Amino acid sequence: MKSYKYLLLLFFTTIFSITANAQKYQFSGKVFDAEKNPLYYAVVNLKGTHIYDLTDENGQYILEDIVPGKYTLYVTILGYQNIEKEIEINGDVVNYNFYLEESSLALDEVVVTAKVTQSKEGSTTYKIGSDAIQQIQPISVSDILQLIPGNQVGSTNLNRVAQADLRNAGGDYSSLNAFGTAVILDGNQLSTDGVMQSGEGAGHSTANKGIDLREISASNIESVEVVSGVPSAKYGNVTSGAIIINRKAGYTPYHFSFNSTPNSYQFGVNKGFKSEKGGFLNIDGDYTYNNATGVSRKRYYQRINMGLMWTKEISKNLEWNHNMSLRYGLNFDGQRKDPDEEVVQAKFENRSHNIIFGTNGSLKVLGRTTYSINGNYTHRYSYKDVIDGGPTIVMESLEEGTHFAGYSPVVFNRVTEFYGEPVNINGRLETQQTFKTLGFRHSTTSGFEFSYNKNYGKGRVLADSTNVASNTGGQREMNFYNAPASEIYSFYFQDDISLDKEKANYLFKVGLRYDYMLKRYHLLSPRISLSARYFEKLRFRLAYGISYKTPSMLQMYPGPTYFDVKNLDKSYSEDEARRIAVVTTYIYQPTHENIDPSKGTTLEGGFDIDHDGFNLRVTGFYKEINNGISSVSNLLTFDKQVWDTLTIAGTNALTAIPTDSIVRVSTTFPVYENSVQSQTQGIELSVQFPKIKATSTTINLSGSYLKTHESNDALTIKGSPNLGGASELRYGVYERPSYDTYVTRSNLTIAQHIPQIKLMVTLMTEINWINKKELTNDPSPYPFAYYSIDGTYNVIPEGERANEEYNDLYRSSEYFTTAPQPIYFNFHVQIRKETKQGHNFSFYASNFLWYNPTYEGKASLDGRKAIHYLNSKVTFGIGFNFKL
Amino acid sequence: MENKFKLFLAMTLATIMAISFVACDDDDEVKLANLNVQVDIADSFTGLSAANLYVYITNTSDNGVDSALTDATGLAAFVDLAPGTYNVSAEMELTAEEAGAASGYYEEMTLVGTAINEELLGGFDHEASIELDGKPASSLVIKELYFNGSMVDFIFYKSQFIELFNNSDDVVYADGLYVAMLAPQTNGSGTSDVPTTLDLTETVYAQKIMRVPGTGSDYPIQAGETFLIALNAVDYSNGGASTNVDLSGADMETFATAWMESLGRTGAIDDVDNIDVPNMECVYLNQTYGWYQMDPGSPSVVIFRNESFTINEITDPAADIPAEIYEIYAEINVEDILDGVDIMVNAETGNFKRLPSNIDAGFSYIDGYFTNKSVRRKEERTVSGRKILKDTNNSTNDLEVIDTPTPGGFGN
Missing domain, CATH: 2.40.170.20 (TonB-dependent receptor, beta-barrel domain)
Structure with missing residues (x-):
């Protein structure tokens, strides 16, 4: 409820800002390169405001709706040295032209460190x-x-x-x-x-x-x-x-x-x-x-x-x-x-x-x-x-409860794949x-x-029968798309x-x-x-x-954590008919x-x-x-x-x-x-x-x-x-x-x-x-x-x-x-x-x-x-x- | 001076003649006996002479004792003995070197031979023979330690085993025998490892102790036979790699999980319990999570017996700065130890030894981890088909590093 009040406030402030008005000026000119060729698509911007324009084919820019005051004018175009200029605008300005030099180590001003700036960000x-x-x-x-x-x-x-x-x-x-x-x-x-x-x-x-x-x-x-x-x-x-x-x-x-x-x-x-x-x-x-x-x-x-x-x-x-x-x-x-x-x-x-x-x-x-x-x-x-x-106890079931399980061979691969989208x-x-x-x-x-x-990913997928019974808590299948x-x-x-x-x-x-x-x-x-x-x-x-x-x-x-408790001690034998494992699986799903x-x-x-x-x-x-x-x-x-x-x-x-x-x-x-x-x-x-x-x-x-x-x-x-x-x-x-x-x-x-x-x-x-x-x-x-x-x-x-x-x-x-x-x-x-x-x-x-x-x-x-x-x-x- | 000596001789002669006269009085009624005793030395000792040994005879009715030296052939002659029943005995003291040279047991040893209740009849010459024989203090030795593990099939340390050997000529029962893995864990391989300040003369310290079950005669080890204690009694060659060991025929296996869980702890996931192989009893394991795995770099192992063994724990006195975790060890009396081998991480780390020199004056090592190499006691000799392994209480000399482990035998 409280939040709606703020929303209303926000809304009215916005309306107010649109309707408020004062005298506004124009500022225009052209942007050229050093050879006086017009530069197209240069950005001319009054820093800290939304006012900017892109130059046209003739290098022309027009900044409008400027309330009077001091501004920092910023001109930039890819590949050229930027120009930053402090300027005071108290009336319409025309033909304010800029000449940009191509970025080069031949120029005097090359900044190779991070610069602390006043930014609207x-x-x-x-x-x-x-x-x-x-x-x-x-x-x-x-x-x-x-x-x-x-x-x-x-x-x-x-x-x-x-x-x-x-x-x-x-x-x-x-x-x-x-x-x-x-x-x-x-x-x-x-x-x-x-x-x-x-x-x-x-x-x-x-x-x-x-x-x-x-x-x-x-x-x-x-x-x-x-x-x-x-x-x-x-x-x-x-x-x-x-x-x-x-x-x-x-x-x-x-x-x-x-x-x-x-x-x-x-x-x-x-x-x-x-x-x-x-x-x-x-x-x-x-x-x-x-x-x-x-x-x-x-x-x-x-x-x-x-x-x-x-x-x-x-x-x-x-x-x-x-x-x-x-x-x-x-x-x-x-x-x-x-x-x-x-x-x-x-x-x-x-x-x-x-x-x-x-x-x-x-x-x-x-x-x-x-x-x-x-x-x-x-x-x-x-x-x-x-x-x-191995041999170590592996199980197929992912359900909670007590299961009969088997033993892995002496050597086996455990493959885990993750599909995340x-x-x-x-x-x-x-x-x-x-x-x-x-x-x-x-x-x-x-x-x-x-x-x-x-x-939208399938999540974590384990190859079958390589779920090693672990009594210290482990992770198995987990799908991501259900979250x-x-x-x-x-x-x-x-x-x-x-x-x-x-x-x-x-x-x-x-x-x-x-x-x-x-x-x-x-x-x-x-x-x-x-x-x-x-x-x-x-x-x-x-x-x-x-x-x-x-x-x-x-x-x-987070996905479920599996805990397996081995219920039977004497369970391994080289004789497969005598090999038997019993495991109780507990699944803990943290909330x-x-x-x-x-x-x-x-x-x-x-x-x-x-x-x-x-x-x-x-x-x-x-x-x-x-x-x-x-x-x-x-x-x-x-x-x-x-x-x-x-x-x-x-x-x-x-x-x-x-x-x-x-x-x-x-x-x-x-x-x-x-x-x-x-x-x-x-x-x-x-x-x-x-x-x-x-x-x-x-x-x-x-x-x-x-x-x-x-x-x-x-x-x-x-x-x-x-x-x-x-x-x-x-x-x-x-x-x-x-x-x-x-x-x-x-x-x-x-x-x-x-x-x-x-x-x-x-x-x-x-x-x-x-x-x-x-x-x-x-x-x-x-x-x-x-x-x-x-x-x-x-x-x-x-x-x-x-x-x-x-x-x-x-x-x-x-x-x-x-x-x-x-x-x-x-x-x-x-x-x-x-x-x-x-x-x-x-x-x-x-x-x-x-x-x-x-x-x-x-x-x-x-x-x-x-x-x-x-x-x-x-x-x-x-x-x-x-x-x- | 001359006259005095002549007088002494004359008086002595007179005295002897007088005594002889008295003895001659009985001569007509009691005939005396003679006894020749042949001293031999048992086959398992070679290169020893039975010459110049005292043979003692003891009359069983009046405990009168007589003795005679053997001649070059080992024959000791007793003449004019009163008829009766005598016990005959002889001993030979051997230094460790002499014993080792003769038998392969480098321990001070006394060879003893006896002949009991020899009846001597007056007027006859009798013959008796005794065989001198001896046994080393420890008839059970550690034959092989396979701790280094194998990379093949990624078995790592799971196929570790400790194998004992009956080095005597008689059956020995493993029942109640303790097997311990020694502390401390520092072995010189870490940059901050320093040798322990523990005094290792009276007691040594264990991290893990287990015990062979049984009531006294359940687990016999015949002379010259092995006793295999596997970490897991599993055929690890089943993965296809024949270089991995088959431990499915082990005499014993370790299984700590059930015991650990009864103490609220956690067993190792790789600890397998083979239903067909008896388990060692768990006695001591100073870990929250673990099993009877040996350190794959430098385990030191002892076997000991003490029927009234109780666990006496100490905290590592080297840890005088309180640490988050300090080690707690169990004490083992050095005098209870039957055999022990010190294994260090490499040739340079001898000052990290965990055993005193009277148990193991040296140490052995394997360079690297998971090389599938094993440490085995050398064969000293074979006596009537029975191997005798070298036991000079110095692992540097007694043990050798072999390229593949040989559980249950010697690989041939």
């Missing part, structure tokens, strides 16, 4: 442009995120799932943090909510985790914007920031790229065609191969990405631009056979075909209306074939208006969004209110988002931010926001429908100083994730009825009959609970020193300090840690420890640019200041209760916990601490050279000084310390980029 955002992307030769989006302050530069490893881990120092629940990071690809919010495959080979599953960023090719990306602060109200189903990826759209020549590192290579091609009737067709293709290193070097990864994108202006009058895209992706994880290996014990394969269809556009109706609808379909097949040794459909309808009242300029956005997740769809319906409204004074500019953003999740949660997420800028030099920022993330479908509908969405809260503040090419950005933040979902142990107890064998009269054969004897058996097994809380505090710093004009050298310092406190409210249930050799087991119930993890890192980037010979050399010094984990809640080594083996719960009075009779349950926390890392450095160098024709050659060397510091780990029981290596080995990569 959220409070703290980093924009990574195409020059910065080219400089690091990324193969996937995860490589690009290395440019975010505080992130470590690593060599490309595509053989494991790569996830964003924004503003998090903690290690234990980092996939929970990544699960809450939205990844938006050309306006399409990707989702792992419907992924239900877990337990597949080699741990490549993204169930309950974030988007696998290695699947997104970097070869056709124009820019990446990372919102690490409070995202605008437009973004939902998120607790930990957003990554907004924009692919190239527009006219481009043929680009061929080739990148290679010692263990991977990548080919990419893309081209933007200009169609006769206006509009563009962009095509791209990418193939990547990566070989794992180290102990898992048999493994390899292959990726194919292909895309088509069609962009067209449908109506000039309505300024209706429409965009349609179709993408196909193949991701393959597998392993080769080692020539020395006669038989491979465990084979696996994970293959996913991914099809994305997206359409979006905007037109000048009700201010500006944008729409988008996207469909994502993935067919993910995983195969796991493990050769297992997660589907995500999301859509958005949004209107934007700009108006002025009482001297305040408003730029409002109201929208509706939905997201539908469902898995109900996960739907989210949302409304949002945001008003960006700006006030321009003589010496000061204020921007106040107020947003409210309403999400209706899982057909039972009405969730309100306010998002507020304030920025005040004085003398165009100093800016203060403050932002606060709440957001929610729905549980994954696997967390809500997790009461799992709540997790909640993210961010508060941040900061200041910026801009003076004569010196830029300083300092942001302090506090981020909280509550109700995080983790898997915790529960105890189950079963009856085991003891059976006995009987010889069938006159034969050698055996049969079995139940006896009166019953034994209680117990086991722990995992369930999902909303039990994790994490709080991260941090400071992010980015300093851009004035360019040394004489030598064309830029120096950039970025860094972050992060402290994450992680705790899990669930209790630990653990079988006697100090069990004697002939005594009864019991399960102690303990508090969990909680930790503070500290990570402080900084990168000093020195970019030496020589425009005359089109050469850029960057030298990056990564300084790892702090990396340590401290135990903050040292739980009592004594349990406060225990379960005896028949499942009864016994509270231990506080005074008795240290008594000798509970010695077996003593559990010290010494075990939990780790040794802090010392301060250490890592040095990287990247060189990019552009030829006259515009081809690029680049080279990088990570840890090029081959500096491999070590440190000693925590002393083990006997006082010995393990040696840890801090930097990876020196790695080289080369890249070519041809323009035809």
